[in-house]
Amino acid sequence: MDHHRIKELVQYMLIGDESTSWKLISEWIKGRDSVFLFEDILAAAMRYVGDLWEINEITVADEHVASNVCNLLISRYTLDTIPANGSIENEIHSTSTTPKAMLFCIEGEQHSLGMKLVSSLFKEHGWDTRYLGANLPTNDSIIYANRWRPDVIGISVSLIYNLPALTEFLKRIDQLEYEPKIIVGGRITSLYHLESDCPENVLVLKDLYNLEALLLDNKLCNQPHAIT
Incomplete structure (x- = not known):
């Protein structure tokens, strides 16, 4: 896991910068699968956010901002990828x-x-x-x-x-x-x-x-x- 990249991503998530966060992960996941994004990037980022909260470096409000950005990133990625593998059609039918x-x-x-x-x-x-x-x-x-x-x-x-x-x-x-x-x-x-x-x-x-x-x-x- 690239801890430097995780920390950089979290900095943008904590200030609510979805655009820059998306740009960072888009470059990071080229050639990688969904599990890499979900487990090694987003889950790792939110664990780091949790660690920051536990040591009182951020507030609950900060954590909520980061969580909201993470939600948006998941939705954006899902909308971009699920149609490509046909799962939307499978779900409808x-x-x-x-x-x-x-x-x-x-x-x-x-x-x-x-x-x-x-x-x-x-x-x-x-x-x-x-x-x-x-x-x-x-x-x-x-x-x-x-x-x-x-x-x-x-x-x-x-x-x-x-x-x-x-x-x-x-x-x-x-x-x-x-x-x-x-x-x-x-x-x-x-x-x-x-x-x-x-x-x-x-x-x-x-x-x-x-x-x-x-x-x-x-x-x-x-x-x-x-x-x-």
Whole structure:
């Protein structure tokens, strides 16, 4: 990872300069794939923003400005790339055989950028994706899953004090009327060994490269539940 470039990008994100931020990453990603942008640039940039906030070098307001720029960059990139690989057409003309992914941040979790990246990656691979955003109540997630019946339910957790909400969701999986794959991820997966706290049928993904490998190999359609 090019830490100098990440710091330069973050400087522009913190002042709300979407144009210069886009110019920097456009030059950086030439010849690279989406996962490189999502994991090694945008996710890394937002982790650095989080580090700056933790040491009180920036305020919550600064963090929100950077997050907004990151959202805009994701949307801009997605609009530029998804039509090229046909995923928009796949989404519009989805059939009963099109795999479906339901993605959200656990109840209490407000950090949704990571899951937005996950949603973009699923779409790029032709999945019919529903991104339900941040702070989704457990009861509502169960109701929606039973109604829409996604093949994969993806959950994001970034902060340790939101782990009880994850535990509650996993306890209530038996309320689902079918057996989707369950995937869990987020910043916390790189800090703690969640596997020991999750059922065996839950997959904990450390980063987007793990997810990309599963999508390329069509593993999420055939293997046990996962957490991402």
